[in-house]
Amino acid sequence: MSKKPKKTQHFALIDDLASFIGRFVVLSDEQRLVMAVYVIHTHIAKRCQQTPYIFIHSPEPECGKSRLMEVLDVLVREPWMIVNPSDAVLFRKVNDSMPTLLWDEIDAVFNPKSAQYHEEQRGMLDQGHRRRGRVPRFIGDKVKEFDVYCPKVFAGIGTLPDTLSRRSIPISLKRRRPDEPIDEFIYQDVVEEAAPLVERVEAWAAEYGKTAANDRPSDLPERISDRMKEGCFSLFAIADLAGKGAELRKALDTILTGDRLDSQQTMRTRLLRDLRTVFAMRYRDSGKPMKFLPTDEILESLIGFEESPWSDYYGRELEAKDLATLLEQYGVKSRQVKYQGEPRRGYSREPSKAGDVEGLADVWTRYLGEDDTQVVIGSRRDA
Template identity: 35%
Template sequence: MDEVDAIFNSRKADSNEDLRGILNSGYRRGAYVGRAAVVGKGVVTEEWPSFAPVALAGLGNLPDTLMTRSVIIRMKRRRSGERVEPYRERVERAVAEALREELADWCESIREVLGSNYPELPEGIEDRDADIWEPLIAIADAAGGEWPSRGRGAAVFLTEESHARPVTLGVRLLADIRVVLAGRDRISSAELVEGLRTLEGAPWDSLKGEPLDTRGLARMLDKYDVKPTKIRLGSITVQGYTLAGFWDAFERYAPHVTLPDPEQPEQPEHIAPGTAPRSGTAGTGGTVAAA
């Protein structure tokens, strides 16, 4: 599926929730997706098998649920001086069809092996990452030669890369909030939005053509169970956020910056209300291919 950013990152993305549900469930063998169907004058529920490996390509990032079920391969535009062998479908079709048939026959020959063996996974490949990589590494093991080593190397590299950078807009938001919060244990909603919008290289000054505001911030954070609350800043009480309120979300989704324990917080340096937070960057955009 090409240009999936137009499907999931557009203003009408909510209309594609059925497709996202199919893709979300379809990464695992034996998965089903529920739907309601009209039969005669009544409505019945059905379960459709949804397992299907899919390659997705698009600009920027996809929804969190899709990204965490994907092997993410960051792509870059070719430099003007780079040369690659040209590909013409009408010329290469016969070669591609022969290769496809050869691979199909080989896959059929190893079906029983793949169904009974569980490959040893590299350290750090666990939970959903293990679900994604296990069949690929099993295929590499069946191929033999250099493929078992190359497969495990790719798994470690791509998994570490996906964990090291905020790959979704929501995780990017949490990572950038950590930058803005550096040195303080609380911040007003207005200050936090201003800090995010002034971060160099961050997208918060223009989301779908509009700058992030306090209402949009609260809406994005709600799915991480982070909600604005009344806080004291000097002699005034305002709507804002505390470090303790972010703790669980940071640890689960953006654990790449060391923070003090909120139950026994370190004394932050004093920052007067209205002082601009430190600037910084977290993560990069770019073209994404997810499989």
């Protein structure tokens, strides 16, 4: 029977890690707890079957993303801080040493303009959350399978591709207010201060890592997707051993359901919701259902929404090509119709007569889980 640590001992370790991280970056209590547990996870990840990713993001620069990565750099197991690595370097480093990948400025890689040039890296990251994740490549005259599994932390402005966001715990940062003090970060000093903490984490991992890695926690938050639950098994196991299981469950539930990068609301589903709102607003204003809206009018409405990502979509306003890319996987395409007496290109609620282009109304019902007609009627009644 596996020996379990004293809860008070482990309880203090998590609290001390959370306190240390919070000295240098403004985080919520929930975020500090998640990051502290994740630090411990990186030290036992080699025993785990899966790892969740962390995505540190903010709407603007200078919100603490890089600083949080620097703090992690002195705490996690075998940190590897990178910016824009080549495919060859990325594949070989992860395969050879299974580091904790700390990838800063990832928005420079996966933005609409450059994402097409980094499909190799995205494929590697898509597979790298699972222990048996391997990507075959032809090297010289032989096929080599690269092991791409390792803990991964990303930082950037905006969003990740959908497949990565579903595997990632989002840590949303805001620019620090003057009344939110933090300690000065001098790297060499911080390394020395972190050393005793790292030793405690390593000692715990050596004695109890196998227990945590093989545990299958129960009573996980229902709103967390099955994929995320499986990836977070070790996080919950670590917290359970510390007597902090309930706190972590609440923290992750709050973070995942409150952040727009939650797997239940990717950028595409956010767009579907906002498009439906645009059509409902036009119904409210005109008094009649809108079967079609031109692309330029849709974009103007989306960009005008407060607290929406469309006015700062990878550092610029959402464009027609972005709209087309986000909707194409649903089978929705723009078409040219006669609108207010003139031929205009835009999007329709109903499918094309030939059936080769989906209509928005059907897609809304399928992916948003509500009857679109009732939503529009409700919007009209509330006007």
